[in-house]
Amino acid sequence: MPFIKTRDDVAIHYNDWGTGKPVVLIHGWPLSGAMWEYQATFLAAQGLRVIAYDRRGFGESGKPYSGYDYDTFAEDLAALMEGLDLKGATLVGFSMGGGEVARYLARHGSARVAKAVLVSAVTPFLVKTPDHEDGVPRDTFDEMTRNLTDDRPAFLSTFGKGFFGAGMLNFTVTSEILQWASNLALQASPKATLDCVRAFSETDFRNDMRAFDVPTLVIHGDADATVPIDVSARAAARMVPGARLIEYGGAPHGLFFTDKARLNADLLAFVNG
Secondary structure (H helix, E strand, C coil): CCEEECCCCCEEEEEEECCCCEEEEECCCCCCHHHHHHHHHHHHHCCCEEEEECCCCCCCCCCCCCCCCHHHHHHHHHHHHHHCCCCCEEEEEECCHHHHHHHHHHHHCCCCEEEEEEECCCCCCCECECCECCCECHHHHHHHHHHHHHHHHHHHHHHHHHHCCCECCECCCCHHHHHHHHHHHHCCCHHHHHHHHHHHHHCCCCCHHHHCCCCEEEEEECCCCCCCCCCCHHHHHHHCCCCEEEEECCCCCCHHHHCHHHHHHHHHHHHHC
C-alpha cells in the first residue's frame, strides 16, 4: 500500500494508476480519495496517470490530533508532488479540495502544475462575514459541528442525502451509494471531521486566487445546496483571468457520481486540450 510521509511525519495514502500526463485528484469533505472511483478508472483507461490521495485524517492516511488547516494541507500536497516528482500535473480539487489547489499554488507556485480544476469547490470564501455579505451564515456551520458532536453517523447519513440531491422525486442516487459515501465518511477521524468544517468554511482564499496562473476550469452544479454556486464557482471564475466556468443544470454537490459521465468527459477534454 503506497504512502508518502509529510514534513511532520504523517503517512498520506495514495493510489497511482496509469501512465501519461499526471492528474492529481483531491477529495472533498467528509469523504476520502475513494470518492474518485468513477473518475480515476476512466481517466487512467484514457492514457493518463491518475493520483488520488487521502487527506490527513481521512481514509487510510494517518490521523494525527492536529494539523487540519489549509497551510498544512498545502504542505501535504507539496510532499506528494515532490515525492512522486510530478511535473505538468493537472490539480483537480473537489469541494474542500479546491482549497488545497488554491493554497498550494499560493505557497508553491505552478512550477509542477500545468492546469487546475475546481469542482463544486469552496473557493474563494464560503462563510458570511462583514466584508463578505453574500456568504453562508456561520450558524449553518455551527449547527453542523453540533450535530457531528452529538451523533456523527446520523448526521453524515442525513448530510449525504442533500450532498447527492437525493429525495422523494430523485431516484438516480441509490441507497447503496448513500451507504457507500457514509462508510467513506465514517473512516475519517472524528477530530479531523470537526476541524475541517471550520477549515473549509472559514478559510479565506480570495488572495490565493491571484496565484492561478495556469489554465483553469471551474465546474459546479447550479442546484448545489451544500456549496451555493453564486458564492463559490461564479465568484471564483470572475477572479481567475481566463477561467472557464461550466455550470451543470440541476446538478447537486456530489456531481462526481450523479453527473459522472459528463464530468469525466469534461475533465478528459480539459487535460488533453
